[in-house]
Amino acid sequence: MPLKTQPNLADPDAVYQLIVAAHHGLSADDSAALNARLVLLLANHIGDATVIQDAVRAATTSPPPPVRPSN
Amino acid sequence: MSDSSNPFAYRRAPSQDRREASHHPIVIAGAGPVGLVLALDLAKKGQRSVVLDKRTSLSDGSRAICWAKRTLEIMGRLGLADDLIAKGVTWKTGKVFHREAEVFAFDLLPEAGHQRPAFINLQQFYFEAACVAAAAKTDLIDLRWGHEMTGLDARPDGVRLTVTTPDGADDLTAGWLVATDGARSFVRQSLGLGFIGQTFDDQFLICDIKMKSARPTERWFWFDPPFNPGRSALLHRQADDVWRLDFQIGPDADRTEATKPENVAARVRAMLGPVDFTFEWISCYRFQCRRLEHFRHGRVVFAGDAAHQVSPFGARGGNSGVQDADNLGWKLDLVLRALAPEALIDSYAQERQQAADENILNSTRATDFIAPKGAGATRFRDAVLELAGTHPFARRLLNSGRLSLPATYDGSPLNTVDAFSPGAAPNVRPGAPAADAPDGIAPEGNAWLLPQLGDRFTVLAVAAPNAKLPTEFDSPPRSTNGGSINGVPVRWRTAHAPEALQRYGAVDGIAVYLIRPDQHIAARWRSFDGAEITHAIDRATARA
Ligand SMILES: Cc1cc2nc3c(=O)[nH]c(=O)nc-3n(C[C@H](O)[C@H](O)[C@H](O)COP(=O)(O)OP(=O)(O)OC[C@H]3O[C@@H](n4cnc5c(N)ncnc54)[C@H](O)[C@@H]3O)c2cc1C
Numbered sequence: 001m002p003l004k005t006q007p008n009l010a011d012p013d014a015v016y017q018l019i020v021a022a023h024h025g026l027s028a029d030d031s032a033a034l035n036a037r038l039v040l041l042l043a044n045h046i047g048d049a050t051v052i053q054d055a056v057r058a059a060t061t062s063p064p065p066p067v068r069p070s071n
Numbered sequence: 072m073s074d075s076s077n078p079f080a081y082r083r084a085p086s087q088d089r090r091e092a093s094h095h096p097i098v099i100a101g102a103g104p105v106g107l108v109l110a111l112d113l114a115k116k117g118q119r120s121v122v123l124d125k126r127t128s129l130s131d132g133s134r135a136i137c138w139a140k141r142t143l144e145i146m147g148r149l150g151l152a153d154d155l156i157a158k159g160v161t162w163k164t165g166k167v168f169h170r171e172a173e174v175f176a177f178d179l180l181p182e183a184g185h186q187r188p189a190f191i192n193l194q195q196f197y198f199e200a201a202c203v204a205a206a207a208k209t210d211l212i213d214l215r216w217g218h219e220m221t222g223l224d225a226r227p228d229g230v231r232l233t234v235t236t237p238d239g240a241d242d243l244t245a246g247w248l249v250a251t252d253g254a255r256s257f258v259r260q261s262l263g264l265g266f267i268g269q270t271f272d273d274q275f276l277i278c279d280i281k282m283k284s285a286r287p288t289e290r291w292f293w294f295d296p297p298f299n300p301g302r303s304a305l306l307h308r309q310a311d312d313v314w315r316l317d318f319q320i321g322p323d324a325d326r327t328e329a330t331k332p333e334n335v336a337a338r339v340r341a342m343l344g345p346v347d348f349t350f351e352w353i354s355c356y357r358f359q360c361r362r363l364e365h366f367r368h369g370r371v372v373f374a375g376d377a378a379h380q381v382s383p384f385g386a387r388g389g390n391s392g393v394q395d396a397d398n399l400g401w402k403l404d405l406v407l408r409a410l411a412p413e414a415l416i417d418s419y420a421q422e423r424q425q426a427a428d429e430n431i432l433n434s435t436r437a438t439d440f441i442a443p444k445g446a447g448a449t450r451f452r453d454a455v456l457e458l459a460g461t462h463p464f465a466r467r468l469l470n471s472g473r474l475s476l477p478a479t480y481d482g483s484p485l486n487t488v489d490a491f492s493p494g495a496a497p498n499v500r501p502g503a504p505a506a507d508a509p510d511g512i513a514p515e516g517n518a519w520l521l522p523q524l525g526d527r528f529t530v531l532a533v534a535a536p537n538a539k540l541p542t543e544f545d546s547p548p549r550s551t552n553g554g555s556i557n558g559v560p561v562r563w564r565t566a567h568a569p570e571a572l573q574r575y576g577a578v579d580g581i582a583v584y585l586i587r588p589d590q591h592i593a594a595r596w597r598s599f600d601g602a603e604i605t606h607a608i609d610r611a612t613a614r615a
Contacts, residue, residue, distance in 0.1 A: 032450055033450060033453065033454060036451045036453070037454045037457060037458055039451075040454055040455065041458070041462070044465075
């Protein structure tokens, strides 16, 4: 099964908020640690290496955020 | 110069008194475990070899301790396994700790019905000593200690070697040179060959201590223990109440400081508490995971550490080297007897390069997990450790070393297309090592299947006890040692035990296997067909 990149969440705002809320008040380090655990849990749930490979590719080739001119 | 009581003493070779270079069909350069096993295997097949080593004593120090089931099966074929197992300590359980808590335990041989254990731990010098003692019992092995190879001229039809001895130089020529001269291989350097792969920055302090302890014979591995914060440690029992301790000490640690006995003693006590012990050995290592691109260069063939190196997490170095020897012995034998073309030696290179890649992949992944490269990798490694306590899936991601298993030669040119339906008995597909099982008939005290196979090609019929077999397998099935197909010696064997039927996919009917002299499977069928067997033997000897 290819990676779904079309909308797939019944209530996208709620899911987004759920993830962000888990990071509330965390230091950058703790936040990164939380994300690592989350990625591993979700990867195991997906259970399909090709989907995960697609997701890795999609995440790494996302356009970088615009760079602010440094003046 | 010679000392007859020391088996490792330098002795003058008869050829040193002649002016002409003496010629030998096979010279093995290096009498480590791999060169010795190869010489023993060749001798078992009636082939002479000269084995050179620059040392004049048994190797010391803390190197290999874990010998895997497949190695024991190979040593069983050579008649040495029982002694090694008796001398070593047998184990199969590994435990992984995170900080102070046990997070995972694994069993490396959960299934019964195998002659050999998952692992024994035995100091490498005992393994070598057993081989040296066996080599002394045959005059087919000319083992020359104190003979250092110092010159090599490789030609298309053989090699010319200069050997330096305490009595001066000796010249030899050889039809085949097998380079088993270790990680710093002289042969590799003189051919100007480099390695492909990587080196790891992290350093590991290894010490062997002698102590009486009631601890279980298990492999214990710690991530981030209180006695080595942020790093790893390993504890493992060996023979003679000797224990292997291995501490990750980081890329920047000062080796001289780290290996001072008083500093090591402090680490030992932090790990084990106030124990009584003496040091057997202390050393500091960095590890590589890399191999030669090609294991064959004309008449020069590389095996063991000379051909490939891995980190020790997984015990894949010595064990895979022994499998190199197992793969090469019968091929050299058939080529020297002109029963197979030299292309058979190319199949050694192909099969063992593929095996080396598998070992390198496994040991690189383990080393990357134990010593993660960079902040991101460390983050994920720590996440696995944190999740492993409560979530079973994460225990499978924990990697303290994936312990040595034999390679399956998928895609080898020696394999005949599998006649089983896809997915049937996958563990014994063409290219795989034959599986052991209890032996249903067991005459002459031979209660296991694997010892019935090997040394020559074997046609094995696996079938229920009452199944009708072709006359080739007729009574008494075990005594038909004679026989050959197109000149290649072949024997016929049957297996009937329930475990054999299960493991070889013969529960619902007969299965016929062609098994190579190294006990790897060359072909398999659902029925017996003499022409198919002949064709498969031609293929497995690179003649077709
Ligand atoms: C800390 C540590 C732990 C390990 N643990 C394990 C383990 O648990 N299990 C495992 O399977 N493996 C383990 N290994 C790996 C194992 O020790 C090696 O893979 C193994 O020794 C390789 O055997 P070899 O015969 O290829 O080479 P070596 O054992 O290195 O033998 C090479 C021989 O060639 C000789 N030689 C070199 N140059 C010349 C020359 N010019 N002329 C003549 N002779 C020469 C040397 O004297 C030596 O005797 C470990 C290694 C280390 C460092």
